[in-house]
Amino acid sequence: MDEQEIRKSAALEERHWWYAERRALVRRLVAPLPTGRAVDVGCGGGGNTRVLRDLGWDVTGLEYSPVAATLAASRGLKIVRGDSRRLPFADGTLDLVMSTDMWEHIDDDEAVARETSRVLRPGGRALVAVPCSMKLWSGHDVALGHHRRYERAELVTLMEGAGLDVVDVMSWNVLLRPVARLRRRHNDSESEMEEVHPVVNAGLRLAVATExxxxxxxxxxxxLVARAVKR
Known part of the structure; x- marks a missing residue:
């Protein structure tokens, strides 16, 4: 993702329906877990990192982009720069590794999956969200620097092959998929992350929350949102 897109996403993060409902999803899935040491891999502006912190986790945000890392650190979060293919953490030292909409940006996602497994303690948790289905591939993906979108079986195979036992893979943002598919047929090169009228924004949030x-x-x-446990 280029610098302009990173800054735009960070500016939208507080109010845009997508980011707000993604934070709500993270909160709902992580809240039942006992707290411990966590890393948010590919933390971007740090919205989801802040959710973990507020839930009581000792969380570090890891970000490759210097622009995004600086933005996240300016929000009072503990941030380190690093590569998701070579995580700067010792083997078996983390209780939770979270990655939301990051794996699709990496050419070698098998390395990311292996590193996720390596740094987790036995019984530690992985929470991974990725874009679903190449049927939705469009200029939006190109603009955001995606290498792929994932099918359910493909994601399970990737995680299981890295030593993670997948507990569940759920779809997210189901009700709006037909709208996204129709819009993306006519999108050749632009990201969909943009300002939305407050009334429309509220309606989209409600649609996602209804799920x-x-x-x-x-x-x-x-x-797709996958939850897994380290063997």
Whole structure:
């Protein structure tokens, strides 16, 4: 992702429906876990890192981009610069490794999966969110620097092959998938991360939040969210 896109995403992070509901998802999935030492790999502006911190985790945000790392650190978070393919943590020292919308940016995602497994203690948790399905591939992905979108079985195979036992893979942002698919047919080169009118923003948040109460986790969505345990 280029510097302009990073700055735009950071500026939108506090109010944009996508980021707000993604933070709510992270909070909901992580809150039941006992706290410990965590890393948010590819933390960007640090929105999800802050969720872990507020839940009581000793969390470090790891970010490759100097621009994003500086932005996250300016928000009072503990940030280190590093490469997700060579995590700067000792073997078996972390209780949680979280990566939200990061693996798709890396050419060698097998290395990222192996490193995630390596730094987790036995019984430690991985929480990984990735964009779903190459059927949704568009200029949005190109603009954000994606290498791929993932199918469910592909993500499970990748994580299991790295030594992680996948507990669950759920779809997220299911109700808006038809809208995204229609829009992306006409998107050749632009990111969809942009300012949204407050009324529309509230409506989109409501649509995503409604999924919490509907049995849609196995239907195709815009994202996949995987939870796994280190063997």
């Amino acid at each position: 919490r109460y509907l049995p849609v986790g196995r239907l195709p969505g815009i994202s």
